[in-house]
Amino acid sequence: xxxxxxxxxxxxxxxxxxxxxxxxxxxxxxxxxxxxxxxxxxxxxxxxxxxxxxxxxxxxxxxxxxxxxxxxxxxxxxxxxxxxxxxxxxxxxxxxxxxxxxxxxxxxxxxxxxxxxxxxxxxxxxxxxxxxxxxxxxxxxxxxxxxxxxxxxxxxxxxxxxxxxxxxxxxxxxxxxxxxxxxxxxxxxxxxxxxxxxxxxxxxxxxxxxxxxxxxxxxxxxxxxxxxxxxxxxxxxxxxxxxxxxxxxxxxxxxxxxxxxxxxxxxxxxxxxxxxxxxxxxxxxxxxxxxxxxxxxxxxxxxxxxxxxxxxxxxxxxxxxxxxxxxxxxxxxxxxxxxxxxxxxxxxxxxxxxxxxxxxxxxxxxxxxxxxxxxxxxxxxxxxxxxxxxxxxxxxxxxxxxxxxxxxxxxxxxxxxxxxxxxxxxxxxxxxxxxxxxxxxxxxxxxxxxxxxxxxxxxxxxxxxxxxxxxxxxxxxxxxxxxxxxxxxxxxxxxxxxxxxxxxxxxxxxxxxxxxxxxxxxxxxxxxxxxxxxxxxxxxxxxxxxxxxxxxxxxxxxxxxxxxxxxxxxx
Amino acid sequence: xxxxxxxxxxxxxxxxxxxxxxxxxxxxxxxxxxxxxxxxxxxxxxxxxxxxxxxxxxxxxxxxxxxxxxxxxxxxxxxxxxxxxxxxxxxxxxxxxxxxxxxxxxxxxxxxxxxxxxxxxxxxxxxxxxxxxxxxxxxxxxxxxxxxxxxxxxxxxxxxxxxxxxxxxxxxxxxxxxxxxxxxxxxxxxxxxxxxxxxxxxxxxxxxxxxxxxxxxxx
Ligand SMILES: [Cu+2]
Numbered sequence: 186x187x188x189x190x191x192x193x194x195x196x197x198x199x200x201x202x203x204x205x206x207x208x209x210x211x212x213x214x215x216x217x218x219x220x221x222x223x224x225x226x227x228x229x230x231x232x233x234x235x236x237x238x239x240x241x242x243x244x245x246x247x248x249x250x251x252x253x254x255x256x257x258x259x260x261x262x263x264x265x266x267x268x269x270x271x272x273x274x275x276x277x278x279x280x281x282x283x284x285x286x287x288x289x290x291x292x293x294x295x296x297x298x299x300x301x302x303x304x305x306x307x308x309x310x311x312x313x314x315x316x317x318x319x320x321x322x323x324x325x326x327x328x329x330x331x332x333x334x335x336x337x338x339x340x341x342x343x344x345x346x347x348x349x350x351x352x353x354x355x356x357x358x359x360x361x362x363x364x365x366x367x368x369x370x371x372x373x374x375x376x377x378x379x380x381x382x383x384x385x386x387x388x389x390x391x392x393x394x395x396x397x398x399x400x401x402x403x404x405x406x407x408x409x410x411x412x413x414x415x416x417x418x419x420x421x422x423x424x425x426x427x428x429x430x431x432x433x434x435x436x437x438x439x440x441x442x443x444x445x446x447x448x449x450x451x452x453x454x455x456x457x458x459x460x461x462x463x464x465x466x467x468x469x470x471x472x473x474x475x476x477x478x479x480x481x482x483x484x485x486x487x488x489x490x491x492x493x494x495x496x497x498x499x500x501x502x503x504x505x506x507x508x509x510x511x512x513x514x515x516x517x518x519x520x521x522x523x524x525x526x527x528x529x530x531x532x533x534x535x536x537x538x539x540x541x542x543x544x545x546x547x548x549x550x551x552x553x554x555x556x557x558x559x560x561x562x563x564x565x566x567x568x569x570x571x572x573x574x575x576x577x578x579x580x581x582x583x584x585x586x587x588x589x590x591x592x593x594x595x596x597x598x599x600x601x602x603x604x605x606x607x608x609x610x611x612x613x614x615x616x617x618x619x620x621x622x623x624x625x626x627x628x629x630x631x632x633x634x635x636x637x638x639x640x641x642x643x644x645x646x647x648x649x650x651x652x653x654x655x656x657x658x659x660x661x662x663x664x665x666x667x668x669x670x671x672x673x674x675x676x677x678x679x680x681x682x683x684x685x686x687x688x689x690x691x692x693x694x695x696x697x698x699x700x701x702x703x704x705x706x707x708x709x710x711x712x713x714x715x716x717x718x719x720x721x722x723x724x725x726x727x728x729x730x731x732x733x734x735x736x737x738x739x740x741x742x743x744x745x746x747x748x749x750x751x752x753x754x755x756x
Numbered sequence: 757x758x759x760x761x762x763x764x765x766x767x768x769x770x771x772x773x774x775x776x777x778x779x780x781x782x783x784x785x786x787x788x789x790x791x792x793x794x795x796x797x798x799x800x801x802x803x804x805x806x807x808x809x810x811x812x813x814x815x816x817x818x819x820x821x822x823x824x825x826x827x828x829x830x831x832x833x834x835x836x837x838x839x840x841x842x843x844x845x846x847x848x849x850x851x852x853x854x855x856x857x858x859x860x861x862x863x864x865x866x867x868x869x870x871x872x873x874x875x876x877x878x879x880x881x882x883x884x885x886x887x888x889x890x891x892x893x894x895x896x897x898x899x900x901x902x903x904x905x906x907x908x909x910x911x912x913x914x915x916x917x918x919x920x921x922x923x924x925x926x927x928x929x930x931x932x933x934x935x936x937x938x939x940x941x942x943x944x945x946x947x948x949x950x951x952x953x954x955x956x957x958x959x960x961x962x963x964x965x966x967x968x969x970x971x972x973x974x975x
Contacts, residue, residue, distance in 0.1 A: 262852050262888040265866065275849040275866075275889065278826055282891040285963060 193488065194481030201477035202470060209466035216462060220455035221448075225426065228446045229415050232428035235377040235444045239430070242373060247333045247346045250361045253287040254348030255329050258359040264352040267294070267302075276303035283359070291343055293360035294350070295319050302357060308339035317435045319358045322347040330355075335432045335440055341366070342384060342392045342432070342440050365432075365440075367393045381425075383443045384432070392440060396420075404443045423449040487515045491522060503530035560674030565623045565686050566634040566666060566716055568607065569698035570598060570641060572615040573661035591615055594660060597644045605637035606630075610685055616698075618691075623673045624684060631668050631719035635726060638664045638710045639750055665698030666712040666748075667691075668719045693743060696736045700745065706731050708747030717746055727751050780945030781918040787952045788912045788928055795912025796930060796955055798832040800898045802905035803916055803924040806940065810902050814838035818874040821885070821895055823851045826965070828885065828895030832931065834905050835897060837880050843871040852888035859883050859899055882929065892963040896931050921945040932957040 257263070263283075266276050280292035284305050294302040299316035301309055314336035321332035333346040343362035349355040363369070370382045370393045384392035385405040394401035400420045407418055408429060418427045425445040432440040487509050494507050503526055509519040572578075572594060579587050595617065599609055602619045606627055610618040619637070622630030641664060649659035669690020675682040697711040708729070717728055726748055733742035786801040804810075818840035822829050826847060835841065843853045845868050853871070854863040859881030864871055866889075877883065877899045887893035898905075904924070906914035921943050929936040933955050941951065 260888075262866065266850075266889075269866070272850060278849040279889040281965070282889060285891055285965070 192481075193485045194478065197481040197484070198474060198477045201473050205470050205473040206466075209469060213459065213462050213466060217455075217459050220452060220459065224448060224451040224455060228426045228448065228451055229428070231378050231380055231446060232415060232426060232444045235373075235380040235382075236428060236430050236442070238377055239373055239382070239442060239444075242376070243344050246363055247344060250287060250289060250363065251331045251333065251346040251348055253289075254283075254346060254359045254361045255331070257283045257286055258348050258350040263359075264350060264356065267350050267357045268352055271296075271302055273303045277305060280305045280359075283361070287361055289361040290364040290366075291338060291345075291360075291362040293345075293362075295347075295358040295360055297355065297357060306338050310336055310338040310343075311437060313437050314338075314345070314435075315360060317437070318345055318347050318360060322349070322358060335365075335434045336362070337386070337434070337438055337440075338362075340386075342386065365393055367395075369393065370395050377444075379446070381445050383445070385441050385443060387434075387438045387440065396445075404445060408441050408443055417448070418445065420445070420447070423447045484515070487511060487519070491515075491519065494522065498526055498529065501533075503527075503533070560672045560676075562670055563623060563626070563673055564630075564668065564719070565671050565673060565690070566621040566630045566668040566719065567610075567671070567686065567691050567694035568602070568617075568619040568621065568634050568638060569665045569694045570617040570619070570638075571663050571698050573663050573702065575615040578658075578660075590657075594645075594648060597648050598641050598662075601640040601644050602637050605633045605640060607633065607637050611683065618695075620673075620686060623686060629720075631666075631716045632721065632723045634666050634668075634716065635710075635712060635720055635723055635748060638666055638712075638748060639726065642709055662709055663698050663701030664710045665694045665696065665701065666710070666716045667694035667697055667743075668713065668716040669693065689739060693736050693739070696734075697743075697745060700731075700734065706747055708749060710748040711745050712748050714744040714746065725751055780921050782921055782943040782945055782947035782949075783915065783917040783919060784926075784941070784943060785948070785950045786906070786908070786914045786916065786926065786928065787950060788908045788914065788930070789952065789954050790957055791954055795908070795910065796957065797908050797910045797912060799908040799912070799914065799928055799930040799953075799955065800832060800834045800900075800905060801908065801914040801916060801926065801928050801951075801953070802834070802898075802900050802902050803919055803926055803943070804902045804904075805920075806923045806925055810904070812836045812838060812901070812903060814840070818842040820844060821897070822846050823853070823887070823893070826851075826887075826890050826893060828887075828893055830895070832896045832898065832907060834900060834907055835877060836900055836903055838876070838878060839899070840874040840876050841897065842874045843885075845869055845871070850889065851893070853885055854888055855883050855885045857881065857883040857885075860897075892965045894962060898929060919943050921947070926951060926953070928953045928955060930955055930957065932960060934958060 263276075263279055266272065266279060276294050280294060280303055284290070284292040291304070291306050293304045293310070293315060295315045295318075296302050297319075299312070299319050301312065301315055304310070314334075318332050318334055318336070321334070322330045325331060330349055331347055333344065336343055336345050342365040344365065345360050345362035348359050348361070350357045350359050365384050370384065373382055374380060374395045381395045383394040383396055383401050383404045385408040386392050389405045389408055391401045391405045394404070396404065403420050404418065404427065407427070409416075415426050415428045418425050425447045427443050427445040430442045430444070432442055434440060490509050491507075494505075497505050507519055507523055507526070510516065511519065572591075578590075582590065594615075595612060598617055602609060602617070605621075607619040607621045608623065610620050621627060621634040621637070627633060641662065645660060645662050652659055667690050669688065671686040671688035671690045673686045674684070676685045676687065677683050693713060697713060700706060700711050701709055708731075711731065712728070727750070728746035728748055731745045731747050733744050735742045784803065788796040788799040788801070790796055814836055819833060819835055820842045821833055822844045824846040826849065833841070843864060845851050847868075850866045850868050852864070852866050855861055859879040860875065860877050860883045862875050864873070877897060880899045880901045883897040883899060885895050885897065904916050904919050906916050908914040923940060923942050925938055925940050927936045927938045937953050937955055939951070939953075941949075943949075
């Protein structure tokens with residue numbers, strides 16, 4: 186299942202998977218972030234709306250209480266109580282009626298001096314609270330002066346409103362209030378979209394909440410001093426967004442309202458979508474994997490096929506056909522491959538033929554440098570070998586036998602020449618022309634030629650023994666060797682070329698060969714002084730000067746030597 | 757101790773005045789139930805002779821309806837026409853007792869202790885009294901033209917004893933009935949009988965006193 190990583194398919198698969206995974210993860214990440222941002226926005230908006238709703242509820246309820254307070258404060262009996270001896274217990278008992286009528290949670294009567302006259306609450310509120318309230322009401326120039334604010338009574342937070350008790354002058358102030366308590370918080374929560382509320386006092390104690398107690402304590406503990414910004418707050422194992430509003434207690438103790446909504450709760454539907462997205466992403470990743478695997482196989486299989494075929498070609502098999510047939514780039518590659526195979530096969534055939542027709546060195550040079558008609562002057566040692574008495578031989582033998590014998594002779598001679606690094610230039614009937622030092626330069630070309638000539642003499646002796654055994658007459662050979670600067674190159678027409686050398690030196694070599702026929706020289710091998718000079722003082726031979734001879738076409742006579750092995754030395 | 761003594765004295769006087777007039781007297785026990793059969797307290801059962809108007813002898817001393825713990829006590833009081841009622845205030849706070857009922861309108865402004873004056877109820881009918889300070893305070897005075905009446909206890913039973921033989925109209929009233937339930941009946945000399953009266957009660961609309969403030973809140 187898991188492909189090798191150094192294969193093309195594995196790389197393609199990895200690339201595909203990476204690209205798809207990156208795209209999917211990016212999508213998921215963007216969606217998740219957008220969801221998060223949106224949830225935050227929604228909650229923030231809800232929190233702001235809830236804060237506004239709270240303010241409005243309190244405002245409305247204050248207005249209602251203020252209107253009610255103004256009405257009940259006109260009660261003649263109440264007025265007469267106020268105007269009379271201000272019996273606190275009686276006033277307090279009557280305030281309970283007012284509290285009942287207005288469905289308030291507390292009712293207070295306050296003197297014009299801000300002194301508390303009576304209260305329905307057994308615990309008196311701080312003097313500062315009522316004093317401030319009536320002071321502010323007193324500053325209201327309207328005929329129905331009023332004021333409101335938050336105040337603590339016995340540790341419980343109230344929203345308080347003031348109305349005058351008149352008879353007809355303002356004789357006292359009636360204060361009504363409602364409690365900021367859990368039922369109130371609960372009612373408020375029902376009016377908002379599930380926002381939880383926690384009222385916190387200035388000492389971080391919970392006054393009222395819709396939350397469970399530990400969560401409410403966490404909110405109260407984190408309640409900031411000067412808040413108006415939505416904050417994130419971990420509650421339990423969830424994160425909530427919290428908006429805090431200050432409930433102004435004037436110069437006395439403040440309180441605050443913390444509104445919160447769970448971010449996780451809001452994100453729950455989005456999380457479900459994100460999960461679906463992940464499933465889809467995984468699915469598309471899988472599909473991408475399968476697709477890329479298939480594609481990689483379609484691509485890599487022909488490549489492997491081509492590679493395998495390359496090995497076939499390298500092994501020299503041009504016959505096995507490449508079966509790859511495609512219309513794409515790989516198809517074109519296969520086609521080029523086939524063409525190349527054909528070309529290689531052709532070249533091999535040519536090489537084969539060349540090897541048979543020219544010396545391997547010449548063939549190599551031809552293949553390397555092309556068959557150009559160029560030429561160069563270089564020093565070459567030319568060896569001419571001729572079968573002596575061949576004409577007589579040819580008269581006594583049938584043509585077929587003659588050719589067989591000739592080839593047998595040429596084979597042996599050629600072998601010795603080539604063994605010594607010489608190149609067969611051409612066969613001229615029974616004669617052999619061989620080159621040393623061309624086409625490949627050899628520093629010891631001359632001594633190689635001399636060694637080859639001696640070896641040929643030896644080889645012929647061997648052949649003659651065979652012939653003697655066969656009952657045939659022995660063969661004789663004459664070899665001429667000359668070293669000279671000649672022109673080397675491919676000689677012939679465009680259709681037929683031969684690598685060869687031309688020049689005086691070639692004629693001299695041929696002439697030296699023919700000189701071996703003279704009995705007075707008594708040698709099979711004659712070499713020029715130039716060759717001996719080029720060979721230095723070759724070991725194992727004994728050159729015997731034969732004097733100078735004039736060669737046709739050459740002004741200067743050539744000094745020649747008979748070459749034979751040192752007596753007793755067999756080459 | 758004093759008002760209890762006075763009320764008992766008034767009841768004694770009442771019985772004492774009616775007893776000699778009856779030559780042959782019977783008694784009736786009235787059982788007042790709601791439609792579900794539960795006993796109804798504070799119902800007033802009275803027997804009005806159909807033959808002739810009975811002779812009424814109001815008590816010499818005023819009947820007392822006190823104010824205690826910012827409530828009237830008793831809640832229902834039955835009296836005969838011509839009875840005087842005192843409204844003593846046993847609270848530390850003042851009260852302001854008033855009636856706007858047709859049989860007797862009155863108003864006793866803010867006071868403490870004994871009522872400044874007793875109120876004479878000289879016409880039959882139901883008088884509802886309240887307090888101008890305390891909305892939850894209310895009481896009923898049933899002023900009757902007959903000396904034969906009784907108030908049901910918590911068991912719903914009202915016993916009318918020493919009723920002279922004759923034909924009567926039984927009337928059962930309760931603060932929550934839309935109209936009194938009436939029926940005619942004969943009372944034989946030395947006869948005893950039980951009248952079961954079912955009354956349909958309207959919702960109790962009395963104002964309830966608020967629980968003391970300061971309760972509740974998140975601690
Ligand atoms: Cu009262």
